[in-house]
Amino acid sequence: VTVHLVGAGPGDPQLLTVRAVELLSTCDVVVHDRLVPAPVLALAPRATRIDAGKRRGGDPMAQHQLNDLLVELGRSSSTVVRLKGGDPFVFGRGGEEAEALDAAGVPYEVVPGISSALAAPMAAGIPVTMRHHASAFTVLTGHEDPTGDTDVDWEAHAATGATLVILMGVAHIEGIAKRLVVGGLDPGTPVTAVHWACTDDQRVTRTDLASVGAVELTPPCTIVVGDVAAFDLSPRLDTG
Amino acid sequence: VTVHLVGAGPGDPQLLTVRAVELLSTCDVVVHDRLVPAPVLALAPRATRIDAGKRRGGDPMAQHQLNDLLVELGRSSSTVVRLKGGDPFVFGRGGEEAEALDAAGVPYEVVPGISSALAAPMAAGIPVTMRHHASAFTVLTGHEDPTGDTDVDWEAHAATGATLVILMGVAHIEGIAKRLVVGGLDPGTPVTAVHWACTDDQRVTRTDLASVGAVELTPPCTIVVGDVAAFDLSPRLDTG
Numbered sequence: 001v002t003v004h005l006v007g008a009g010p011g012d013p014q015l016l017t018v019r020a021v022e023l024l025s026t027c028d029v030v031v032h033d034r035l036v037p038a039p040v041l042a043l044a045p046r047a048t049r050i051d052a053g054k055r056r057g058g059d060p061m062a063q064h065q066l067n068d069l070l071v072e073l074g075r076s077s078s079t080v081v082r083l084k085g086g087d088p089f090v091f092g093r094g095g096e097e098a099e100a101l102d103a104a105g106v107p108y109e110v111v112p113g114i115s116s117a118l119a120a121p122m123a124a125g126i127p128v129t130m131r132h133h134a135s136a137f138t139v140l141t142g143h144e145d146p147t148g149d150t151d152v153d154w155e156a157h158a159a160t161g162a163t164l165v166i167l168m169g170v171a172h173i174e175g176i177a178k179r180l181v182v183g184g185l186d187p188g189t190p191v192t193a194v195h196w197a198c199t200d201d202q203r204v205t206r207t208d209l210a211s212v213g214a215v216e217l218t219p220p221c222t223i224v225v226g227d228v229a230a231f232d233l234s235p236r237l238d239t240g
Numbered sequence: 241v242t243v244h245l246v247g248a249g250p251g252d253p254q255l256l257t258v259r260a261v262e263l264l265s266t267c268d269v270v271v272h273d274r275l276v277p278a279p280v281l282a283l284a285p286r287a288t289r290i291d292a293g294k295r296r297g298g299d300p301m302a303q304h305q306l307n308d309l310l311v312e313l314g315r316s317s318s319t320v321v322r323l324k325g326g327d328p329f330v331f332g333r334g335g336e337e338a339e340a341l342d343a344a345g346v347p348y349e350v351v352p353g354i355s356s357a358l359a360a361p362m363a364a365g366i367p368v369t370m371r372h373h374a375s376a377f378t379v380l381t382g383h384e385d386p387t388g389d390t391d392v393d394w395e396a397h398a399a400t401g402a403t404l405v406i407l408m409g410v411a412h413i414e415g416i417a418k419r420l421v422v423g424g425l426d427p428g429t430p431v432t433a434v435h436w437a438c439t440d441d442q443r444v445t446r447t448d449l450a451s452v453g454a455v456e457l458t459p460p461c462t463i464v465v466g467d468v469a470a471f472d473l474s475p476r477l478d479t480g
Contacts, residue, residue, distance in 0.1 A: 017255050018256055022254075089361070090377075118327055127329040127338070135381065135391045139376065141376075151375045156396070159399070162397075
């Protein structure tokens with residue numbers, strides 16, 4: 001195996017897997033997402049670092065350029081870690097990178113990470129499932145404008161009764177909340193936003209569907225919608 | 241902090257977090273789920289082990305007895321790890337245990353783990369989200385009889401377009417598949433079952449909604465329903 005697609009977890013170095021730490025400490029090259037924090041990158045002191053968010057020439061690196069770079073590095077004699085925030089196969093387009101490596105015949109491995117879709121609610125004391133409150137949860141992105149032509153059927157999601165964990169939803173949360181109410185959710189449904197979960201900058205904002213549009217939120221946030229969002233068990237991860 | 245609710249991950253000791261390994265190596269007592277495998281328990285060589293699935297008196301330990309046990313241990317001078325398969329707040333009733341500790345005023349911490357709801361699809365080479373295939377995923381349990389009075393609205397879930405990751409669904413998968421088709425999913429929708437994901441006994445079965453009822457499956461399985469279930473990227477985690 002020459003390319004390892006590795007989940008970096010939510011940001012706290014103690015929440016990396018044993019396997020991830022081992023790979024970081026021995027690899028030659030790390031190609032990392034822009035949001036992976038410095039204390040995590042510090043676990044790979046001898047590796048060459050490539051910022052996947054940096055521009056190549058004048059433009060930001062497009063996904064196909066990144067795929068090509070991984071294939072190229074995978075054909076060299078280097079051991080390469082492609083370090084992705086959270087889990088490689090939960091958004092973040094790790095599936096496309098694996099597909100490109102697969103198509104090119106480059107040996108690769110995928111190592112799961114703690115997804116911030118799960119770690120962020122927990123860091124705010126919210127169990128995404130809870131007897132008598134939620135028997136399912138759905139993870140989805142809110143980066144598309146919900147008033148335009150969108151892939152996400154918010155009304156259908158409102159009808160399932162699942163806890164909704166919305167990533168990248170800050171810019172469009174007002175429109176999303178409206179569509180969820182149209183879909184049948186009570187305007188009083190609890191909403192909790194977790195800003196920079198599992199880092200020293202973590203901030204938790206609690207509101208409801210009726211009011212969330214008027215609340216000032218700053219990305220990145222993980223937004224939890226549903227009865228369980230009112231829970232506050234273990235307000236912060238004490239990993240000190 | 242005296243009680244640590246810790247996610248054990250999907251079964252492979254290399255997929256525990258750094259924090260989990262540290263706590264296991266130093267704790268006095270481990271209260272563990274029945275399904276946590278021996279190589280993971282071996283990371284706590286000096287701890288007293290209590291099997292939470294074992295009977296107390298003549299009956300299996302009920303959840304309220306388990307909650308009481310954790311409170312009692314938390315009031316002693318021991319450092320206690322409550323080791324739960326996967327992630328403590330994804331099913332498995334970790335939220336109830338945290339609530340009991342909270343109510344009793346026992347200091348506790350929750351440490352996330354890699355949920356098998358995410359690790360099992362990955363171990364079968366399935367990205368739960370993938371551009372042009374799935375922009376959301378839902379995790380839910382299939383342990384209730386879908387022909388009876390059930391909490392899970394399978395038809396509503398069929399309408400969202402999300403990848404469905406079904407835990408504990410082997411016994412009822414035929415009825416579940418029927419309800420998903422009634423809800424509008426194509427009978428040809430790919431279904432992949434991952435048996436004992438991330439262990440040496442892992443076995444992957446690929447079928448579709450029309451045929452899954454006729455396939456012999458053995459618990460425990462994680463069952464993935466949706467377009468992405470047809471993917472086969474990195475067929476197994478090579479953590480050797």
